[in-house]
Amino acid sequence: MNKRVLLLIPGVFFILMIGLLLFGLGRDPNMVPSALVNRPLPEFSLPDLVNTDVVIASQDLTGGGVLIINFWATWCPPCHIEHPYLVEISEREQDLTFIGVNYKDDLEDARLFLEEKGTPFEKVIVDLDGSLGIDFGLAGAPETFIVDSFGMIRYRHVGVINHQIWQETFEPVISRIK
Amino acid sequence: MIPELGNFSLILAFCLASLMVVIPMAGAVTNNQLWMSLCRPLSSGIWVFMILSFACLAYAFLQDDFSVNYVARNSNSLLPDRYKFAAVWGGHEGSLLLWVLILASWSYAVSLFSKNLPLDILARVLSVMGIITVGFLLFMLLTSNPFERTLLNTPLDGVDLNPLLQDFGLIVHPPFLYMGYVGFSVAFAFAIAALLSGRLDAAWARWTRPWTNAAWAFLTVGIALGSWWAYYELGWGGWWFWDPVENVSFMPWLVGTALIHSLAVTEKRGVFKSWTVLLAIAAFSLSLLGAFIVRSGVLTSVHAFAVDPARGMVLLTIMLIVIGASLLLYAIRAPVVKGSASYTLTSREVFLLINNIILVVATAAVLLGTLYPLIHEAIYGEANRVSIGPPYFNTIFVPLMGLLAFVLGVGTFSRWKKTSVSYLKQQLSKILIASLAFGIIIPVVVTSEVNISAIVAVVLALWIVFASAKDIFDKTSNKQNFIKGLKALSLSYYGMQLAHLGMAVTILGICLTSHYSVERDVRLAPGESEIIGDYEFIFEGATLVQGPNYQADRAVIRVLRKGEEYITLEPEKRLYFATGAVQTEAGINVGLFRDLFTALGDERGGGSWVVRIHYKPFVLWIWLGAFLMAFGGILAVMDKRYRSKKTVAQAELVNSANVNSTPKLATET
Numbered sequence: 078m079n080k081r082v083l084l085l086i087p088g089v090f091f092i093l094m095i096g097l098l099l100f101g102l103g104r105d106p107n108m109v110p111s112a113l114v115n116r117p118l119p120e121f122s123l124p125d126l127v128n129t130d131v132v133i134a135s136q137d138l139t140g141g142g143v144l145i146i147n148f149w150a151t152w153c154p155p156c157h158i159e160h161p162y163l164v165e166i167s168e169r170e171q172d173l174t175f176i177g178v179n180y181k182d183d184l185e186d187a188r189l190f191l192e193e194k195g196t197p198f199e200k201v202i203v204d205l206d207g208s209l210g211i212d213f214g215l216a217g218a219p220e221t222f223i224v225d226s227f228g229m230i231r232y233r234h235v236g237v238i239n240h241q242i243w244q245e246t247f248e249p250v251i252s253r254i255k
Numbered sequence: 256m257i258p259e260l261g262n263f264s265l266i267l268a269f270c271l272a273s274l275m276v277v278i279p280m281a282g283a284v285t286n287n288q289l290w291m292s293l294c295r296p297l298s299s300g301i302w303v304f305m306i307l308s309f310a311c312l313a314y315a316f317l318q319d320d321f322s323v324n325y326v327a328r329n330s331n332s333l334l335p336d337r338y339k340f341a342a343v344w345g346g347h348e349g350s351l352l353l354w355v356l357i358l359a360s361w362s363y364a365v366s367l368f369s370k371n372l373p374l375d376i377l378a379r380v381l382s383v384m385g386i387i388t389v390g391f392l393l394f395m396l397l398t399s400n401p402f403e404r405t406l407l408n409t410p411l412d413g414v415d416l417n418p419l420l421q422d423f424g425l426i427v428h429p430p431f432l433y434m435g436y437v438g439f440s441v442a443f444a445f446a447i448a449a450l451l452s453g454r455l456d457a458a459w460a461r462w463t464r465p466w467t468n469a470a471w472a473f474l475t476v477g478i479a480l481g482s483w484w485a486y487y488e489l490g491w492g493g494w495w496f497w498d499p500v501e502n503v504s505f506m507p508w509l510v511g512t513a514l515i516h517s518l519a520v521t522e523k524r525g526v527f528k529s530w531t532v533l534l535a536i537a538a539f540s541l542s543l544l545g546a547f548i549v550r551s552g553v554l555t556s557v558h559a560f561a562v563d564p565a566r567g568m569v570l571l572t573i574m575l576i577v578i579g580a581s582l583l584l585y586a587i588r589a590p591v592v593k594g595s596a597s598y599t600l601t602s603r604e605v606f607l608l609i610n611n612i613i614l615v616v617a618t619a620a621v622l623l624g625t626l627y628p629l630i631h632e633a634i635y636g637e638a639n640r641v642s643i644g645p646p647y648f649n650t651i652f653v654p655l656m657g658l659l660a661f662v663l664g665v666g667t668f669s670r671w672k673k674t675s676v677s678y679l680k681q682q683l684s685k686i687l688i689a690s691l692a693f694g695i696i697i698p699v700v701v702t703s704e705v706n707i708s709a710i711v712a713v714v715l716a717l718w719i720v721f722a723s724a725k726d727i728f729d730k731t732s733n734k735q736n737f738i739k740g741l742k743a744l745s746l747s748y749y750g751m752q753l754a755h756l757g758m759a760v761t762i763l764g765i766c767l768t769s770h771y772s773v774e775r776d777v778r779l780a781p782g783e784s785e786i787i788g789d790y791e792f793i794f795e796g797a798t799l800v801q802g803p804n805y806q807a808d809r810a811v812i813r814v815l816r817k818g819e820e821y822i823t824l825e826p827e828k829r830l831y832f833a834t835g836a837v838q839t840e841a842g843i844n845v846g847l848f849r850d851l852f853t854a855l856g857d858e859r860g861g862g863s864w865v866v867r868i869h870y871k872p873f874v875l876w877i878w879l880g881a882f883l884m885a886f887g888g889i890l891a892v893m894d895k896r897y898r899s900k901k902t903v904a905q906a907e908l909v910n911s912a913n914v915n916s917t918p919k920l921a922t923e924t
C-alpha cells in the first residue's frame with residue numbers, strides 16, 4: 078500500500094500549481110498597485126550606458142520635473158514593439174524627462190538598438206545584474222514608472238505602452254502630479 | 256443570419272458532446288453495445304457542426320460583417336482576403352473555436368481509424384474527449400462567444416488585425432500548433448480509458464503510439480513555424496526568446512517526446528506502465544496549462560490575448576476538473592507492482608528511462624522558470640517581483656540537451672533486457688573517436704579559430720549521426736545486399752533514425768548560428784556599403800510604396816558575392832493605416848548554409864537609414880531539423896504494424912498471458 082502513496086505526488090504537485098495560478102489570477106499584472114507607489118525612488122548609483130565610467134545616482138535625476146522611467150532590454154520582444162511609440166511620445170512631451178534602464182542586457186546590443194531605432198531617453202542607466210530591477214519590484218520588461226518632481230513614485234505600468242494606454246492611464250496621472 | 260447559424264451549430268455541438276460524455280461511458284460500464292456504438296455517430300455529428308460553425312465565422316470575416324464584434328475587432332475591409340480568413344483565429348474567441356474544431360477533428364479521426372479497437376475502449380476514449388469538448392464549448396458559449404453581435408450602431412469598419420499577425424505565419428502556425436496541443440488529448444483519453452477499464456497493457460501502448468507520434472509531429476512543426484515566423488517577422492533576427500508563451504508550447508513537446516520513448520518500452524517490454532500513463536496525462540495537462548497561461552494573462556507576454564480574469568477562472572476550473580480527476584484516478588488505479596519483465600542497468604529500457612528523466616527535468620526547469628515570477632511574488636509579496644530572462648533557461652537547458660544527445664548515441668546500440676558492456680564499448684569507441692576527430696577538425700579548419708562551444712556542438716551532432724549510420728549498416732549487414740537490407744527495415748525504424756538525425760541537425764543549427772553569426776547595425780547613405788565576409792551589401796536607398804492596407808518604406812539592398820552581382824534584398828518598414836502601427840518586414844536571402852538577413856531601422860536624414868545586416872550561418876538548420884523530426888514522426892505513424900489486425904490480436908494474447916501486471920491484481924498483492 079505504501080507505494081500507492083507515491084502515486085499521489087503528481088496530484089499534490091498539481092494542486093500546488095493550481096493554488097499558485099489562482100493566486101496569479103487574483104492580481105492584474107498590467108495594473109499593479111506596486112508597494113513602491115507613493116514611496117520615494119529607491120537609491121542607486123549605476124553606470125551610464127553611453128559611457129560606463131560615468132555614474133548616475135538617484136538624486137541626480139529627481140527635482141527637475143516629472144520622470145518617466147522605462148525598463149527595457151534588447152532580449153525583450155515587447156520592448157521592441159513599444160520603442161517607436163516611446164520615441165514619438167518623448168518628442169511630443171518635451172517637459173517630461175524620459176530615463177531608460179537597460180535591464181540585464183548586452184551593452185553593445187543595447188547601444189546598437191538605440192543607435193538604430195533612435196533614443197527616447199535623456200539618460201540610460203545600466204542595470205546589468207538586475208539589482209535595480211529588484212529594488213523596483215520588476216515583474217519583467219518592459220515596465221514604466223512615473224516619478225514626480227519630489228522623487229516619489231506615483232504610478233507603475235507593466236507591459237507595452239501604446240497610444241491608448243498613454244492617453245488613458247499616463248496622461249491623467251501626469252496631469253494630476255504636475 | 257449566418258452568425259446566428261454559427262452560434263446555433265456551436266450549441267448543437269455542445270448538446271451532442273454532452274451526449275457523447277454520458278451515453279458511451281454508461282454503455283461501457285453496463286456493457287450495452289448499442290449505447291457504446293453511439294460514440295461513432297456522435298463524434299461525427301460534433302465534427303460536422305464544428306465545421307459548420309467555423310465556416311460561418313470565416314464567412315462573416317470574408318463578407319466584412321462588422322456587426323459581429325469579433326470580426327470588427329480583428330479585421331478591416333482593406334485586409335487582404337487570405338488574412339481575413341486567417342484572422343478567424345487571430346484573436347481569443349476565434350482561436351478557441353479553432354481549438355475546439357481541432358479537438359472534434361481528432362475525436363472524429365479516432366472514431367474513423369478505430370476498426371481494430373475494442374468497442375468499450377473506443378467508447379471510453381471518445382467519452383473522455385467528449386468531456387474536454389463539453390468543457391471548452393461551455394467556456395466559449397459562456398465567456399468567449401465569437402458570434403456576439405452589435406446590431407445597433409454597427410461599426411462602419413473594423414479595427415484591423417494586429418499587423419504582426421498579417422503574415423503567412425499566422426495562416427499556418429496556429430493550426431499546426433493546436434493540432435499538436437490538442438492531439439495529445441488522444442493519448443490522454445487512451446490513458447484514462449485504460450485506467451478506467453483496468454486494461455493497462457501492451458495493446459493500450461500500441462494503440463496510443465501512432466496518435467502520440469502524430470500529435471508530436473504536428474507540435475514539432477507548429478513550434479518550428481512559430482520560431483521561424485518570429486525570426487523573419489519581428490525584424491531583429493532572434494528565433495527563440497524563452498517567452499512564457501513559447502515555453503508553454505515547448506513543455507508539452509518535451510513531455511511528448513518523453514512519452515513517445517516511454518510508450519516504446521511499455522509496448523515492447525510491458526514495463527514503466529504507471530510512468531507512461533503519467534506522461535500521457537502530463538503532456539495534455541501541459542497543453543491545458545498553455546491554454547490557461549495564454550488566455551488568462553497571469554504572465555505578461557507578447558502573445559497574450561486580451562486579458563479577462565473571468566476567463567482565467569473558467570479555464571482554471573476546467574483544468575482542476577479534468578486534470579485533478581485524472582490524477583486522482585491515476586493514484587487509485589495505476590499499477591504499483593513492477594511489470595514481470597526484468598532488465599539490467601545497461602539495457603535499452605534503462606537508456607530510455609534516462610532519456611525520460613532528462614526530458615522531464617528539462618520540462619520541470621522550463622516550468623519553474625516560467626512560473627518563477629509568480630512563485631517569488633507569492634512568497635515575498637508584490638514588492639519583490641523578479642524576472643527571469645534567457646540566461647537562466649540557457650544555463651540549465653543547454654547542458655541537459657548535450658547530455659541527451661550523448662545518451663541518444665549510446666542508447667542506439669543498446670538491446671532490450673541486457674546489453675553487455677564490452678559490446679557497447681566496442682560499438683561506441685570508433686564512433687567516439689570519429690566524432691571527436693571530425694568534430695574538432697572541421698570547425699577549426701573552416702573558421703580557423705577555436706570555439707569550444709561550437710566544437711562541442713559539432714562533436715555531439717556527429718556522434719548522433721555516426722551512431723545512427725553505424726546502426727543502419729549493422730542492421731543491413733546480414734542481408735544479401737545493402738539495398739535489400741534497407742528494404743527490410745520498418746518504417747518506424749526509419750522514422751526513429753530520421754527524428755534523431757533531425758535532432759542532430761537542430762543542435763548544429765542552434766549552436767553554429769549562435770556562435771558564428773555576424774550582426775551589424777550600420778547607418779548607410781544611398782550608394783554606401785557594408786562588407787561581411789564574401790558579401791558586400793550596397794544600400795541603394797529607400798522609396799515609399801503603397802500596400803493594400805499600409806504604406807511602406809522599401810529599401811533596395813544589392814548584394815555582391817565576391818565582387819559579383821548576387822541578389823537584391825528589399826526590407827520594408829510598414830505603417831498600417833487602421834492601427835497606426837509600425838512593422839518591419841525583414842529582407843532575407845535563405846540559404847542552406849547561411850541566411851543573409853536585412854532589416855530597415857530609422858531614417859537618419861539625407862536619405863540615409865539605419866540598416867541591420869546579419870550573416871547567420873546554418874540558421875535554416877534549426878527548422879530543417881524540426882521538420883526532419885516531424886517527418887520521422889509521420890513515418891512512424893504510417894508503419895503498417897499499427898494497422899494490422901493480427902498484431903493487435905497477438906498483443907491481446909500476450910496480455911492475457913501477462914495477467915500479473917494488470918492493475919486489479921496489482922492492488923491485491
